[in-house]
Amino acid sequence: MYLALFGVSHHQAPIEVRERLSFPERYLPEALRALADVSDVREGVILSTCNRTEVYAVVETQVREAACGLLQEYLARFHQIAVAQFAPYGYCKLEQEVVYHLLRVAAGLDSLVLGETQILGQVRRAFRITQESGTVGSVLTTLLQWALLTGKRVQTETGLGRGAFSIGHAAVDLARSIFDDLSQATVLVIGAGKMSELTARHLMDNGVRIVLVANRTYEKAMELARRFQGRAVRYDTLAEELVTADIVLSSTAAPHPVLRRETVQAALRKRKGRPLFLIDIAVPRDIEPSVGELDNVFLYNIDDLQAVVLEAARGRMAEIARAEAIVAEEAARFLAWYRSRAVAPVIAQMRARLEQIRQGDLQILRTRLSHLSEADWAAVEAATRAMMNRISRTAIRRLKQETEACAASAPVPQYDLSTAARELFGLQTEATAADTVSAPTDGTPAADVVGLDPFPEENSAIEVKL
Amino acid sequence: MSSVALAAVALILYLIAAVCYGAALFLRTPAALPLSPGPPAYLPRIGRSLLWIGIVVQLASIGSWCVTERVTPFASEYGTRVVAAWAIAMAFAFMDRRDRWPALGVTALTMTSITLFTAFLHANSPIAGAEILANRMVSAHVIAILASFALCFLASGCAVLYLIQHHQLKSHAGGRLFRMLPPLATLDSLAYHAVAYALPLLTLGLVLGIAQALEEPAGKPVAAWLTDPHTLTAFGAWFCYLAYLTARLLIGWRGVRLQYLLLVALLVTLALYTVPTSTHRFI
Numbered sequence: 001m002y003l004a005l006f007g008v009s010h011h012q013a014p015i016e017v018r019e020r021l022s023f024p025e026r027y028l029p030e031a032l033r034a035l036a037d038v039s040d041v042r043e044g045v046i047l048s049t050c051n052r053t054e055v056y057a058v059v060e061t062q063v064r065e066a067a068c069g070l071l072q073e074y075l076a077r078f079h080q081i082a083v084a085q086f087a088p089y090g091y092c093k094l095e096q097e098v099v100y101h102l103l104r105v106a107a108g109l110d111s112l113v114l115g116e117t118q119i120l121g122q123v124r125r126a127f128r129i130t131q132e133s134g135t136v137g138s139v140l141t142t143l144l145q146w147a148l149l150t151g152k153r154v155q156t157e158t159g160l161g162r163g164a165f166s167i168g169h170a171a172v173d174l175a176r177s178i179f180d181d182l183s184q185a186t187v188l189v190i191g192a193g194k195m196s197e198l199t200a201r202h203l204m205d206n207g208v209r210i211v212l213v214a215n216r217t218y219e220k221a222m223e224l225a226r227r228f229q230g231r232a233v234r235y236d237t238l239a240e241e242l243v244t245a246d247i248v249l250s251s252t253a254a255p256h257p258v259l260r261r262e263t264v265q266a267a268l269r270k271r272k273g274r275p276l277f278l279i280d281i282a283v284p285r286d287i288e289p290s291v292g293e294l295d296n297v298f299l300y301n302i303d304d305l306q307a308v309v310l311e312a313a314r315g316r317m318a319e320i321a322r323a324e325a326i327v328a329e330e331a332a333r334f335l336a337w338y339r340s341r342a343v344a345p346v347i348a349q350m351r352a353r354l355e356q357i358r359q360g361d362l363q364i365l366r367t368r369l370s371h372l373s374e375a376d377w378a379a380v381e382a383a384t385r386a387m388m389n390r391i392s393r394t395a396i397r398r399l400k401q402e403t404e405a406c407a408a409s410a411p412v413p414q415y416d417l418s419t420a421a422r423e424l425f426g427l428q429t430e431a432t433a434a435d436t437v438s439a440p441t442d443g444t445p446a447a448d449v450v451g452l453d454p455f456p457e458e459n460s461a462i463e464v465k466l
Numbered sequence: 467m468s469s470v471a472l473a474a475v476a477l478i479l480y481l482i483a484a485v486c487y488g489a490a491l492f493l494r495t496p497a498a499l500p501l502s503p504g505p506p507a508y509l510p511r512i513g514r515s516l517l518w519i520g521i522v523v524q525l526a527s528i529g530s531w532c533v534t535e536r537v538t539p540f541a542s543e544y545g546t547r548v549v550a551a552w553a554i555a556m557a558f559a560f561m562d563r564r565d566r567w568p569a570l571g572v573t574a575l576t577m578t579s580i581t582l583f584t585a586f587l588h589a590n591s592p593i594a595g596a597e598i599l600a601n602r603m604v605s606a607h608v609i610a611i612l613a614s615f616a617l618c619f620l621a622s623g624c625a626v627l628y629l630i631q632h633h634q635l636k637s638h639a640g641g642r643l644f645r646m647l648p649p650l651a652t653l654d655s656l657a658y659h660a661v662a663y664a665l666p667l668l669t670l671g672l673v674l675g676i677a678q679a680l681e682e683p684a685g686k687p688v689a690a691w692l693t694d695p696h697t698l699t700a701f702g703a704w705f706c707y708l709a710y711l712t713a714r715l716l717i718g719w720r721g722v723r724l725q726y727l728l729l730v731a732l733l734v735t736l737a738l739y740t741v742p743t744s745t746h747r748f749i
Contacts, residue, residue: 177635177644180651273721275650296721298635307638 001042001139002062003098003338006071006090007054010112013089020081023048025129031078032133038074043137045144047105047126049119051112054105056098058139068092096335102143103327103334106151108161115160115316115323120151143334150330157326160319163312167195168202170308171279174300175203175247178275182207188245189213189228190238190259191252192220195281197227199249204228212245214238216252242267247277250286258286261294268294281305343399346421350395353425354388395421469534470589472527473548477582479520480555480575486513487571491646510568517559517575524552524582540608541594547585549609553616554578557660561620565656567648573623598683603674610671611700615735617664618707622732624657625725632722654721657728658714665707672704686745696743703738706731 008021023031023046035044035055043058055071072090076083093101101110106123108115127144130136136144155161163169172182179185187208189200192215200211211230214237215221221232233241242248242264252258259278264287268276278299280287285301292299300308362384372380402417490509528539528548539545558574598604627647634644647653679691691697710727713719 174635176649177631177647178650180649180655271720272718273723275721292636295723300638304638 001058001060002067003056003095003139003143004059004067004071005054005056005093005098005101006068006075007047007052008086008090009052009054009110011110012091013086017086017089018051018053020079021053021075021086022050023053025125028126028129029133032130032135034078035074036133036135038070040070041074043140044135045126045130045140047123049122052105052110056102056140056143058137062094064092064094067094096331099143099146099331099334099338100327102147103150103331104324106147107154107323107327108151109154109320109323109327113165114313115163115319116165117155117161120148120155123147123151139338142337146330146334150327153326153330154323158319158322160316160323163315165312166202166309167281167302167305168199170305170312171199171249171300172202172206173308174279174298174305175277176206178277178298179246183209185246186210186212186244187247187249188233188238188241189224189230190248190250190286191215191282192217192224193251193253196249196251197224199251199279199281200228203247203249208247212241214241239263239267242276243270245276246274247279248287249279249281251281252286253282254286255284257288258282259288259291261288261290264291264294264297268296271296279305343402347396347399350392350421350425354392358384358388469527469531470586472523472530473582473585476520476524476527477579477586479516479523480579480582483513483516483520484572484575484579486510486516487568487575490568491572510566510571513568513571513575514559514562517555517562517571521552521555521559524548524555528552535593537593538599538605540605541599543588543591544585546608546612547581547588550612550616551578551582551585553612554581554619557613557616557620561656561660565648565652567652569627569647570620570623570656573627574620577619577623598678601678601683603678607671607674607678610667610674614664614667614671617660617667618703618728618731618735621657621660621664622728624653624660625728625732628653628657628725629722629729632725650721654724657725658711661707661710661728665704665711668700668704668707672700675700691745694743694745695741696738696746699734699738699741703731703734706734 008017010018013021025048028046028048031046032044035041035046035057038044040060041057042060045056047054047056053075055075057067057071059067059070061067061070071092072083072087075081075086102123104110106120108117108119111119123144127136127148130144131141163173175182175185182203185208187200187203187210189196189211192213200208204211211225211228212233213221213225213228213230214233214235215224216235218232218234221235224230225232238259242259248259250258264276264278273296275296275298278287278291278297280299280301283302287299287301289299289301291297362380365380366377399417399421486509490513493509528545531545531548532539535541539549554574555578558570558578561574562571628650631644631647631650631653633639634647635650648656675697676692679688679697682688682691706727710724710731713727714724
């Protein structure tokens with residue numbers, strides 16, 4: 001069983017291709033069932049967002065071209081599109097490349113806006129839908145859980161997911177530096193355009209409840225106010241509304257300033273020093289720049305807000321290394337578990353085989369050395385067990401080392417020590433038992449879970465007295 | 467352990483607590499990030515624990531001094547300053563129970579430490595033997611005044627932070643400092659609450675002082691007590707804080723002007739301890 005991924009994303013694929021390959025959420029269960037029906041696919045997950053469509057699968061083949069071909073054909077069949085139309089824009093990954101990729105995606109490191117946190121929710125949603133569809137097994141379940149854990153760690157342990165991602169975010173951040181409780185703040189939106197709506201929406205998402213809308217066309221103001229469950233105000237009453245508003249968001253298409261210094265100054269006299277946060281996102285500007293010089297007035301125009309966004313972006317850039325380190329650490333932990341799935345049954349079978357040999361030989365000895373006392377037999381038992389442990393310890397240690405080395409970097413060798421051990425000890429070749437090894441979710445090293453170091457040290461020091 | 471040694475332990479504890487609050491600010495506020503959801507929980511927790519231990523140790527220091535010298539702590543410059551530092555620490559500890567802002571922790575604990583440090587500079591100050599100091603009403607007068615000034619110091623600290631944050635927002639400076647400070651509204655509210663508790667205490671202290679002066683203690687006439695620059699400055703400070711509350715509650719002022727008023731009040735309060743006095747000297 002091998003992990004495979006085929007996907008298209010904003011990095012290479014134009015929007016036309018991404019649109020053709022996207023999976024609306026309502027079609028996902030059907031798409032997942034179709035994926036599960038593909039021969040050679042044991043498990044499958046689809047992650048479809050506006051910036052990417054990725055199909056993760058556990059497949060029978062470890063040949064890259066074959067694995068990719070399966071997933072590409074599936075996409076082509078489901079979306080009724082020729083492979084050639086999207087394959088050049090896609091990427092194909094196998095085994096640990098898949099793990100690193102998904103963990104980076106969940107951490108927001110592969111996002112269009114670096115560090116954005118929305119992707120974590122999208123991965124979570126994809127996981128939930130996949131679980132409900134029943135197309136996911138132990139490997140992808142564990143991988144997705146690991147991805148969610150990694151994303152959360154990156155969010156909480158680094159600053160990658162924080163800071164203003166947009167003008168709206170920046171406005172909210174600044175408002176929070178002025179007002180302690182946004183739910184008590186009143187926002188006056190001047191202009192009923194798209195930008196005002198988006199920025200006001202951000203403020204509302206962050207607690208603002210009272211929204212007043214003013215627009216030259218009163219009907220448009222009413223329409224926007226209805227969407228915000230706010231109140232429309234007449235454009236000619238702006239001066240009065242300035243007395244009650246805490247945040248003013250202006251984005252009109254007016255060629256001249258809408259708020260002049262005298263208007264704001266008059267309002268300030270009635271406000272008695274209450275802070276007034278003015279957000280001017282119009283070009284040309286709606287608020288006279290000299291308004292910013294007034295006491296208790298904080299005026300930010302589009303450039304100022306963009307500077308906040310850029311500053312946050314620079315801050316996030318500094319966090320990339322920390323986020324990448326977390327991804328690498330979690331990927332290594334996952335891969336240790338993933339590889340151990342193949343080694344655990346080998347170790348168990350090897351120990352069982354040696355034990356079988358030991359018991360057989362002891363039975364023969366019992367018939368030949370019947371004069372020995374029970375104490376002598378206990379010593380013989382201990383000696384043979386110690387011998388068995390000594391023989392197998394090195395082999396087990398080597399298997400464990402190889403598992404860890406594989407998890408850390410190297411690709412899966414074509415002929416690894418697990419295979420060698422199976423052949424040398426005449427063990428079963430199928431590794432179905434591997435699926436029964438559950439993933440550690442509490443940070444326990446995978447090696448401990450599969451019992452890679454099962455022999456206590458004291459066994460090797462038993463003195464044998466015959 | 468002597469009183470001074472205990473006070474030194476308390477000073478060290480306050481300094482470490484201040485460092486914890488400071489570290490909480492710096493470690494969890496990466497540059498160019500907005501108000502972080504909060505510093506690592508353990509750092510302010512350690513700071514808070516050390517603050518409370520420091521308060522207890524300092525109380526033990528004051529108690530030990532009183533027992534050893536058999537006088538009230540206000541009989542010496544050293545004792546008065548130690549109690550003043552303790553009052554600031556206590557006032558902040560109560561403020562910190564509700565509004566947990568590491569920036570305030572750093573400010574308040576720095577004030578506490580500086581006050582306690584100045585007490586050490588007067589560790590060998592002479593002890594007054596005046597009979598008047600044994601009077602309980604005098605002790606209550608001093609305690610009320612010191613408690614009110616502790617709260618006023620904290621209010622001034624909030625005002626300073628407010629002005630810094632205001633300047634950052636006005637100049638669009640952004641950056642690390644901007645992210646560390648509480649919102650303007652929070653600072654304004656904290657300063658107001660501190661003064662709202664401080665003014666009644668200050669009034670009580672002054673009333674007790676006047677009541678004591680009417681008895682013409684130490685053979686000095688009432689007029690001498692009431693016209694003493696020390697007393698007049700205390701009334702000046704009282705008037706400033708009253709003006710602050712009036713402006714805020716009755717006129718509805720908010721913002722920068724109020725913070726400047728608090729700073730003026732702080733200067734008057736500090737002047738209280740520098741003006742020459744003929745009545746408030748007992749040595």
